Amino acid sequence: MNIKKSILLRVRLAFLVMVLFAGAILYRIAHVQFVDGDKWRQKAQDINLQYRKVSATRGNIYSSDGSLLATSLPFYRVVLDPGIADEELYRSGIDSLARNLSAFYKDKSAASYKRIINDARIDGRRYLVLNRKQIGYQEKQMMSSWPIFRNGRMGGGVIFEKVEKRYRPFKNLAGRTVGFLNEDRYGAGIEYSFNGYLEGKNGEALFQKIAGGTWKPVHDAEDIRPEDGYDIVTTIDINIQDVAESALLRQLMNKNAEYGCVVVMEVATGHIKAIANLEKKDNGSGYGEYYNYAVGEQGLTEPGSTFKLLSMLALLEEGKVNLKDTVDTGDGAYKFYNQTMRDAKYGGYGKLTIRQAFEKSSNVAISRLVDEHFGVDPAKYLSYVEEVGLDKPLGFQIKGEGIPYFKDPKDKKNWYGTTLPWMSIGYELKVTPIQTLTLYNAVANGGKVVKPMIVQRIQKGNHVEEEYDTEILRRGIASESTIKQLQSLLEGVVENGTAKNISNSEYKIAGKTGTAQKLVNGRYTKKYYTSFAGYFPADEPKYSMIIVIDSPKGFNAYGGDVSAPVFKEIADKIYAQDLKLNRDETKPVPPAPQLSQVVFPYIQAGMADELQMICNKFGISNHYDGAERWVKSAVVNRSINWRPNKVDAPLVPDVSGMTLRDALYVLENKGLRVNYSGEGRVKRQSIQAGSNVPKGGTIRIELS
Numbered sequence: 001m002n003i004k005k006s007i008l009l010r011v012r013l014a015f016l017v018m019v020l021f022a023g024a025i026l027y028r029i030a031h032v033q034f035v036d037g038d039k040w041r042q043k044a045q046d047i048n049l050q051y052r053k054v055s056a057t058r059g060n061i062y063s064s065d066g067s068l069l070a071t072s073l074p075f076y077r078v079v080l081d082p083g084i085a086d087e088e089l090y091r092s093g094i095d096s097l098a099r100n101l102s103a104f105y106k107d108k109s110a111a112s113y114k115r116i117i118n119d120a121r122i123d124g125r126r127y128l129v130l131n132r133k134q135i136g137y138q139e140k141q142m143m144s145s146w147p148i149f150r151n152g153r154m155g156g157g158v159i160f161e162k163v164e165k166r167y168r169p170f171k172n173l174a175g176r177t178v179g180f181l182n183e184d185r186y187g188a189g190i191e192y193s194f195n196g197y198l199e200g201k202n203g204e205a206l207f208q209k210i211a212g213g214t215w216k217p218v219h220d221a222e223d224i225r226p227e228d229g230y231d232i233v234t235t236i237d238i239n240i241q242d243v244a245e246s247a248l249l250r251q252l253m254n255k256n257a258e259y260g261c262v263v264v265m266e267v268a269t270g271h272i273k274a275i276a277n278l279e280k281k282d283n284g285s286g287y288g289e290y291y292n293y294a295v296g297e298q299g300l301t302e303p304g305s306t307f308k309l310l311s312m313l314a315l316l317e318e319g320k321v322n323l324k325d326t327v328d329t330g331d332g333a334y335k336f337y338n339q340t341m342r343d344a345k346y347g348g349y350g351k352l353t354i355r356q357a358f359e360k361s362s363n364v365a366i367s368r369l370v371d372e373h374f375g376v377d378p379a380k381y382l383s384y385v386e387e388v389g390l391d392k393p394l395g396f397q398i399k400g401e402g403i404p405y406f407k408d409p410k411d412k413k414n415w416y417g418t419t420l421p422w423m424s425i426g427y428e429l430k431v432t433p434i435q436t437l438t439l440y441n442a443v444a445n446g447g448k449v450v451k452p453m454i455v456q457r458i459q460k461g462n463h464v465e466e467e468y469d470t471e472i473l474r475r476g477i478a479s480e481s482t483i484k485q486l487q488s489l490l491e492g493v494v495e496n497g498t499a500k501n502i503s504n505s506e507y508k509i510a511g512k513t514g515t516a517q518k519l520v521n522g523r524y525t526k527k528y529y530t531s532f533a534g535y536f537p538a539d540e541p542k543y544s545m546i547i548v549i550d551s552p553k554g555f556n557a558y559g560g561d562v563s564a565p566v567f568k569e570i571a572d573k574i575y576a577q578d579l580k581l582n583r584d585e586t587k588p589v590p591p592a593p594q595l596s597q598v599v600f601p602y603i604q605a606g607m608a609d610e611l612q613m614i615c616n617k618f619g620i621s622n623h624y625d626g627a628e629r630w631v632k633s634a635v636v637n638r639s640i641n642w643r644p645n646k647v648d649a650p651l652v653p654d655v656s657g658m659t660l661r662d663a664l665y666v667l668e669n670k671g672l673r674v675n676y677s678g679e680g681r682v683k684r685q686s687i688q689a690g691s692n693v694p695k696g697g698t699i700r701i702e703l704s
Helices: 001-037 037-047 085-105 111-122 139-145 149-153 189-193 236-253 303-319 354-360 363-374 376-390 420-425 433-444 479-497 564-577 608-617 660-668
Strands: 048-056 068-080 159-166 203-210 214-218 231-232 259-266 272-280 326-328 335-336 339-342 351-353 454-460 463-467 472-473 510-520 522-536 543-550 605-607 630-635 638-643 672-680 684-687 699-703
Touching: 048 159, 068 139, 085 111, 085 139, 085 149, 139 159, 149 159, 149 684, 236 259, 236 543, 236 564, 259 433, 259 564, 303 363, 303 376, 303 420, 303 433, 303 479, 303 510, 303 522, 326 363, 335 363, 339 363, 339 420, 351 354, 354 363, 354 479, 363 376, 363 420, 376 420, 376 660, 433 479, 433 510, 433 522, 433 543, 479 510, 479 522, 510 564, 522 564, 543 564, 605 608, 605 660, 608 630, 608 638, 660 672, 660 699
Parallel strands: 672 699
Antiparallel strands: 048 203, 068 159, 203 214, 231 454, 259 272, 259 543, 326 351, 335 339, 454 463, 510 522, 522 543, 605 630, 630 638, 684 699
């Protein structure tokens, strides 16, 4: 009996201990939950709270006339805190909200959206991403009027999380110049080069980590607001850029070339008005912008005959030659040591004046002259390269400028007897197109070397943070006499020489063709690097330009046949747009006609600013408050009212009433080939205005 009692006592004691232990646990749970609950909940919240970066709004990039080249547009991710809305609001609005979400996103039924939101509300979830699709500002405004959402963040629990995306209104126009910046902060163009100004200063805000590792913003008085980035105003003229890219693309496709680039610059200011870089896609399906051949290292190459301008500068400045002197090119072949220099013309040019030698781009003539006068002192020749500044980078505003390469006569391992003759015609050296253009621009500018620039100021609102003025790198690269002779030579190339095909009666072009054989694996091939550099109007230069087209296919793959026509096409369209180039100051302005003598409509159609200027000049009352660049006229109470003519829309434009010049400009920029007959203004067009533009189509216009 005693043993049984002892065992029973021990069991009871063990049971009592277990009961007391369980009670203690229950007590502790209750104490933590109800007595110390607030304290521990606060600690958990503090652990999951963190100040995180809030990105600043990136600055805009503008063209010279204020057109947006790149901007940051706000997009939003729609998030809901299902527990915020009170029961009455929630029950009365959930069905309508679910239907709206289903109709908008079209990915789930209304019942599915209702179930997802209900489950999140029951589970106590505080952060529910309703859909990963980002919405725009107008869609955000619309959603803000929906049931529950209309009560806002504090009343309905809706959160519109802002996400900014870079947007280019002109799509890929000037794409490589505008550039990009990726998540690793690597990029190209203005976006990369001026990122320090564009990115602004990021702020800080309090975020809470919630289920799924998502961070939810929590409004806090200590938040640091971000400072938006500065805007960049470029020198790019969006119309010239469009013309340049279109003309280059057409020729690249016509010649099935590998790549091409165009740079258009204002002679006096150095303002780059257009840079186009196009390269054949790997799959051969077209052309895109991948590298900045005009400025960057990828564009460093042997320029060919465009470099002969430097050779003539050195010869003339040293007083070694007179343009009337003669040089014998023989049968077009001349031997320097173990290498033979050849002219492009089979059989050679025979005896030429030095002027003719330059106009016809005789390799034999130029190389013989340079070797004869500088062969014993090649450093003297290279001193002119240094004088012009071609031996060093320009310090261009976009990062990645190519570094010119010239051999050093002191380097006996790399300098040969043939180096100087070949260098004189643009071989055994490397420069970029923009560096070559700077030389031609200096000749157009009377000898002043102007630093090319593409950004003119950095601003925020009305505050200008930094402004870039025209910078003169060298006041004079040669005497006034030499510069005038060089200008005469460049005009002669177009009037009598290798670019005679682009001569015209409207205005004079000065320039030089270039054709260089491509060096592949140490051997020169039958692939060519063709170019044309020059300026216009030659008698009063305003724009300088260089065209480069690499590896064109087919016959006549020379600079005069391939690149010069692109120069002419772009120059024609710039000349047609620029009123100052068309104005003849020598002709007297006729007296303004009296209004009673005018038969309305005096002017029928054209560019708004041109027509307004004409009307104002002649004292004709006219009114326009629209934004379209092109207009048509209508008479109201003996006054002209301008009405928008939306020729920029992606449809066949209405060119009726336009001059032939304006009609050609508008239609060709749509990719249409134009046939015309008659004189005066456009009376009829064969393709109805407002129709879809036929790819590669032809339109006929009648003038009367």
